Amino acid sequence: MVGRFASDTALAAVTSTGALINLIVNFAMGLSVGSGVCMAKCFGSKDEKGMEETVHTSMLTALIGGLVFGVIGFIFSKYFLVWMDTPANVIDQATLYVRIYFVGVPSSIIYNFGAAILRAVGDTRRPLYFLVTAGVINVLFNLAFVLLLGMDVDGVAWATVISQVVSSALVVIYLLKVKDCHRLVIKKLRIVKDKFRHILSVGLPAGVQGSLFSISNVIIQSSINSFGDVAMSGNGAAGNIEGFVYISMNAFHQTALSFTGQHIGAKKAGRIGKIALLCLSCVTVVGLVLGIGAYLLGGPLLSIYVGNNAEVIGYGITRLSYISSIYFICGLMDVFSGLLRGLDRSLEATIITLVCVCGLRIVWIYTVFAANRTLDILYLSYPVSWGICVMAQAAMFAFAYAKAKKKEKAMPSAGGEVRRPA
Numbered sequence: 001m002v003g004r005f006a007s008d009t010a011l012a013a014v015t016s017t018g019a020l021i022n023l024i025v026n027f028a029m030g031l032s033v034g035s036g037v038c039m040a041k042c043f044g045s046k047d048e049k050g051m052e053e054t055v056h057t058s059m060l061t062a063l064i065g066g067l068v069f070g071v072i073g074f075i076f077s078k079y080f081l082v083w084m085d086t087p088a089n090v091i092d093q094a095t096l097y098v099r100i101y102f103v104g105v106p107s108s109i110i111y112n113f114g115a116a117i118l119r120a121v122g123d124t125r126r127p128l129y130f131l132v133t134a135g136v137i138n139v140l141f142n143l144a145f146v147l148l149l150g151m152d153v154d155g156v157a158w159a160t161v162i163s164q165v166v167s168s169a170l171v172v173i174y175l176l177k178v179k180d181c182h183r184l185v186i187k188k189l190r191i192v193k194d195k196f197r198h199i200l201s202v203g204l205p206a207g208v209q210g211s212l213f214s215i216s217n218v219i220i221q222s223s224i225n226s227f228g229d230v231a232m233s234g235n236g237a238a239g240n241i242e243g244f245v246y247i248s249m250n251a252f253h254q255t256a257l258s259f260t261g262q263h264i265g266a267k268k269a270g271r272i273g274k275i276a277l278l279c280l281s282c283v284t285v286v287g288l289v290l291g292i293g294a295y296l297l298g299g300p301l302l303s304i305y306v307g308n309n310a311e312v313i314g315y316g317i318t319r320l321s322y323i324s325s326i327y328f329i330c331g332l333m334d335v336f337s338g339l340l341r342g343l344d345r346s347l348e349a350t351i352i353t354l355v356c357v358c359g360l361r362i363v364w365i366y367t368v369f370a371a372n373r374t375l376d377i378l379y380l381s382y383p384v385s386w387g388i389c390v391m392a393q394a395a396m397f398a399f400a401y402a403k404a405k406k407k408e409k410a411m412p413s414a415g416g417e418v419r420r421p422a
Contacts, residue, residue: 001142001156004307010153011236011306012229013093018239020080021101023218024073026210028065028109034203035061036116036254037261037341038195039182043121044265051181053192055117058199059175060189062113066106073102084222087229097153104161107168114171119258121182130170138163202341205350216358219365223378227315231375234315237305238298241316242324245290249331252283253338260342269404272339276397279335287328295325315375322379329386333357336393343400352396356389 002010035058042050077098078091086094115127138159145155175184224235256279263271294301295317302316333353340349364381 001146002153004305009090009229010093012087012232013090013153014097014156014236017081017094017098017101018217018221018236020077020084020098020218020221021073022213023080023211023215024069024102025105025108026213027207028062028069028105029112030205030207030210031061031065031199031203032058032109032112032116033206033257033341034199034201034346035113036120036257037202037344037346038198039117039120040258040261040342041265044262045267047265048181050195051121052183052188053195054199055175055182055184056188056190057192057195058113058117059110059172059184060191061196061199062110063106066109069109070102070105073105074099077102080218084218085225087225087232090229090232093153097157100154100157101160104164107161107164110168111164111171114168114175117175117182118171119254120261121180122258124254126174127171130167130174133170134163134167137166202344202346205346206341209350209353212354212358216361219362220378220381223365223369224375227375230311231315233306233309234302234312235319235375237302237312238316238319238324240305241294241298241301241320242291242327245287245294245324245327246330248290249283249287249327250334252279252286252331253334255279256335256338257342260339264342264344264404267408269401269408272343272401272404276335276339276401279339280332283331283335284328287331291324291327295320298324318375319379322376323382326383329383329390332390333386333393336390336397339397340393340400343397343404345396345400348396348400349393352392353389356392357385360385360388 002014035054039051039054039058041047042054078095081091081094081098111130115130118124118127141159141162142156145151145159149155151158172184175182176186177183225232256275259275259279260272263269263275298317298320299313302313306312306316337349337353340346361381364384365378369377369381
């Protein structure tokens with residue numbers, strides 16, 4: 001919408017904010033990973049009281065955390081954008097977009113915590129239905145605000161906020177009505193210490209990883225910004241296309257996380273090897289098919305965002321050639337991350353990712369890229385960091401999996417079966 005129907009600099013303004021938004025939002029989203037693992041373990045071990053306590057601890061944490069992060073993002077957005085060297089001709093629009101976006105952050109975080117709870121107990125369909133509904137509403141309000149009312153970046157920002165409110169309302173309403181142990185009762189909202197500690201033990205490292213991961217992306221975005229708003233637009237449009245590939249692959253991260261947590265809770269660690277093999281195989285196939293497809297169809301796909309602007313499309317194709325075509329490596333990295341967190345190795349997963357991805361990219365920017373300032377060299381940091389991270393994660397998973405099986409042999413089996421998620 002902004003690339004085709006808003007002002008000339010609107011696309012650059014909106015797409016330049018992604019790394020900043022993720023810097024704050026990813027921390028809160030990481031906490032929802034802890035909620036999902038905690039819930040999956042209680043579900044696998046048939047701990048009904050634990051499930052009830054996890055639901056109410058999670059949703060209250062989401063509410064408080066959402067308000068805190070929303071306020072932080074709203075107040076300090078312009079300072080962050082200045083730090084990122086956002087060009088003067090787009091910084092005002094970018095600031096407006098970010099501030100409106102953060103109005104909806106509490107709703108977004110509440111949805112993600114609620115969705116993590118549903119996925120942990122095997123309900124993967126309703127989070128999808130809720131997002132489809134919110135997505136349709138987002139599109140309709142984009143059309144109304146930009147085309148009918150003539151709004152600019154503020155129009156697409158408010159459309160996003162409205163869709164976030166809808167998705168969070170739908171997940172909360174369902175949790176209020178469901179009859180199982182993960183039912184939400186408003187008067188029971190409280191922080192249960194042991195569940196909160198468990199959520200933090202898994203979610204806090206994931207959140208820190210997400211934020212620091214975004215810091216490296218903020219630095220990369222700053223480097224991209226130095227090439228001007230045309231390069232920013234092409235990079236942003238390509239990043240949006242890659243988002244479809246990433247979300248498709250991330251489904252297997254969620255699957256690995258939930259299945260692993262459930263089987264650890266049910267004392268069936270021996271099955272996790274098969275889970276890992278299936279998830280890694282699926283994410284490879286999906287990543288290759290969609291990633292290479294996005295690259296081969298890069299021209300027509302980018303034109304949806306930027307029209308027939310050949311220069312912007314050229315910049316977008318450059319990014320797709322280095323990232324989208326081998327995006328499956330990032331998918332492997334995410335699946336290993338989910339497996340490790342399901343095995344209660346969240347801290348180790350975070351340390352590996354921070355060193356191999358965030359640290360390497362920052363070093364790359366100030367050494368390799370500094371010596372040869374081209375977008376090709378900058379984008380090359382992505383696959384290099386992914387590959388090194390996957391090798392380290394695979395070694396850590398092999399160690400953690402062997403230890404989990406050894407530990408389980410010394411414990412009595414729960415003897416239960418784990419219900420397969422829908």
